Amino acid sequence: MPAALWLELCVLSADLIATGEYQICISEAPIEEYKGVSQREKFQKYPGFLEKAASLISSIKKIGVIVSPTKKIEVIEDDPDNRLLEIAVEANACCIITGNTKDFNFEEYEGIKILTPKEFYQLAI
Numbered sequence: 001m002p003a004a005l006w007l008e009l010c011v012l013s014a015d016l017i018a019t020g021e022y023q024i025c026i027s028e029a030p031i032e033e034y035k036g037v038s039q040r041e042k043f044q045k046y047p048g049f050l051e052k053a054a055s056l057i058s059s060i061k062k063i064g065v066i067v068s069p070t071k072k073i074e075v076i077e078d079d080p081d082n083r084l085l086e087i088a089v090e091a092n093a094c095c096i097i098t099g100n101t102k103d104f105n106f107e108e109y110e111g112i113k114i115l116t117p118k119e120f121y122q123l124a125i
Contacts (some may be wrong), residue, residue: 022124024064025091029083031057067091078103088112095120 038053069086076082081103088096088109095113097120098104104114115123 023091024060025067025087025093026060026064027067027069027083027087029080030087031061033080033083065091075109076103085109085112 034053034057038050038057043049043053067087067090069083069090071086071089073082073085073089075085081100084096084098087093089112093112095115096104096109097115097117099116101116106114108114
Protein backbone atom coordinates (compact mmCIF):
# COMPACT_ATOMS: atom_id res chain seq x y z
CA MET A 1 0.00 0.00 0.00
CA PRO A 2 1.50 3.40 -0.92
CA ALA A 3 2.62 5.48 2.06
CA ALA A 4 0.28 8.35 1.17
CA LEU A 5 -2.75 6.07 1.16
CA TRP A 6 -1.67 4.46 4.44
CA LEU A 7 -1.28 7.91 6.01
CA GLU A 8 -4.71 8.92 4.72
CA LEU A 9 -6.23 5.78 6.26
CA CYS A 10 -4.57 6.55 9.59
CA VAL A 11 -5.85 10.14 9.53
CA LEU A 12 -9.37 8.99 8.65
CA SER A 13 -9.29 6.40 11.42
CA ALA A 14 -8.10 9.02 13.92
CA ASP A 15 -10.89 11.36 12.81
CA LEU A 16 -13.53 8.63 13.22
CA ILE A 17 -12.19 7.77 16.66
CA ALA A 18 -12.14 11.45 17.66
CA THR A 19 -15.82 11.81 16.75
CA GLY A 20 -16.70 8.84 18.93
CA GLU A 21 -18.02 6.92 15.96
CA TYR A 22 -15.44 4.18 16.53
CA GLN A 23 -13.34 3.08 19.49
CA ILE A 24 -10.06 1.23 19.73
CA CYS A 25 -10.40 -1.78 22.01
CA ILE A 26 -7.21 -3.35 23.31
CA SER A 27 -5.88 -5.50 26.12
CA GLU A 28 -2.50 -5.74 27.79
CA ALA A 29 -1.45 -8.86 25.81
CA PRO A 30 -1.26 -7.20 22.37
CA ILE A 31 0.24 -4.04 23.87
CA GLU A 32 3.10 -6.11 25.28
CA GLU A 33 3.46 -7.94 21.96
CA TYR A 34 3.62 -4.60 20.07
CA LYS A 35 6.34 -3.41 22.45
CA GLY A 36 8.38 -6.55 21.82
CA VAL A 37 7.91 -6.46 18.06
CA SER A 38 8.90 -2.79 17.88
CA GLN A 39 12.24 -3.65 19.47
CA ARG A 40 13.20 -6.26 16.90
CA GLU A 41 16.56 -5.78 15.25
CA LYS A 42 15.08 -5.40 11.75
CA PHE A 43 13.46 -2.09 12.78
CA GLN A 44 16.60 -0.61 14.33
CA LYS A 45 17.83 0.56 10.92
CA TYR A 46 15.04 3.17 10.85
CA PRO A 47 16.07 6.33 12.75
CA GLY A 48 13.63 7.16 15.53
CA PHE A 49 11.50 4.06 14.95
CA LEU A 50 11.57 2.86 18.55
CA GLU A 51 10.56 6.28 19.91
CA LYS A 52 7.73 6.62 17.35
CA ALA A 53 6.49 3.11 18.11
CA ALA A 54 6.55 3.81 21.85
CA SER A 55 4.62 7.04 21.28
CA LEU A 56 2.01 5.25 19.17
CA ILE A 57 1.59 2.49 21.77
CA SER A 58 1.22 5.13 24.48
CA SER A 59 -1.44 6.94 22.44
CA ILE A 60 -3.36 3.72 21.86
CA LYS A 61 -3.34 3.03 25.61
CA LYS A 62 -4.62 6.56 26.32
CA ILE A 63 -7.49 6.62 23.81
CA GLY A 64 -8.28 2.92 23.71
CA VAL A 65 -10.78 1.02 25.80
CA ILE A 66 -8.90 -1.60 27.82
CA VAL A 67 -10.72 -4.91 27.65
CA SER A 68 -10.13 -8.00 29.80
CA PRO A 69 -11.31 -10.95 27.70
CA THR A 70 -12.95 -13.82 29.57
CA LYS A 71 -13.34 -16.23 26.65
CA LYS A 72 -10.28 -18.17 25.36
CA ILE A 73 -10.28 -18.46 21.55
CA GLU A 74 -7.97 -20.76 19.58
CA VAL A 75 -8.88 -20.58 15.89
CA ILE A 76 -5.79 -18.88 14.40
CA GLU A 77 -2.56 -20.85 14.13
CA ASP A 78 -0.42 -17.85 15.20
CA ASP A 79 -1.75 -17.88 18.77
CA PRO A 80 -1.11 -14.20 19.71
CA ASP A 81 -3.55 -13.23 16.93
CA ASN A 82 -6.28 -15.06 18.85
CA ARG A 83 -6.00 -12.32 21.52
CA LEU A 84 -7.44 -9.86 18.97
CA LEU A 85 -10.45 -12.12 18.44
CA GLU A 86 -10.88 -12.41 22.22
CA ILE A 87 -10.81 -8.62 22.58
CA ALA A 88 -13.30 -8.13 19.76
CA VAL A 89 -15.72 -10.71 21.19
CA GLU A 90 -15.48 -9.28 24.72
CA ALA A 91 -15.98 -5.71 23.43
CA ASN A 92 -18.85 -6.73 21.14
CA ALA A 93 -16.90 -5.09 18.30
CA CYS A 94 -18.31 -4.54 14.85
CA CYS A 95 -14.98 -5.24 13.16
CA ILE A 96 -11.29 -6.00 13.43
CA ILE A 97 -9.07 -3.89 11.19
CA THR A 98 -5.87 -5.67 10.22
CA GLY A 99 -3.45 -5.92 7.36
CA ASN A 100 -2.61 -9.46 8.47
CA THR A 101 -4.52 -11.28 5.73
CA LYS A 102 -2.29 -14.34 6.15
CA ASP A 103 -3.67 -15.20 9.58
CA PHE A 104 -7.00 -13.38 9.35
CA ASN A 105 -7.96 -15.15 6.13
CA PHE A 106 -11.69 -15.27 6.90
CA GLU A 107 -14.38 -12.60 6.44
CA GLU A 108 -15.84 -12.62 9.93
CA TYR A 109 -15.81 -14.30 13.29
CA GLU A 110 -19.01 -14.55 15.36
CA GLY A 111 -20.50 -11.69 13.35
CA ILE A 112 -17.39 -9.49 13.73
CA LYS A 113 -16.15 -8.40 10.30
CA ILE A 114 -12.46 -8.80 9.49
CA LEU A 115 -11.41 -5.79 7.39
CA THR A 116 -8.18 -4.57 5.89
CA PRO A 117 -7.47 -0.86 6.47
CA LYS A 118 -8.49 -0.20 2.85
CA GLU A 119 -11.81 -2.04 3.29
CA PHE A 120 -12.49 -0.12 6.49
CA TYR A 121 -11.72 3.15 4.72
CA GLN A 122 -14.09 2.30 1.86
CA LEU A 123 -16.92 1.42 4.27
CA ALA A 124 -16.35 4.43 6.51
CA ILE A 125 -16.53 7.12 3.83
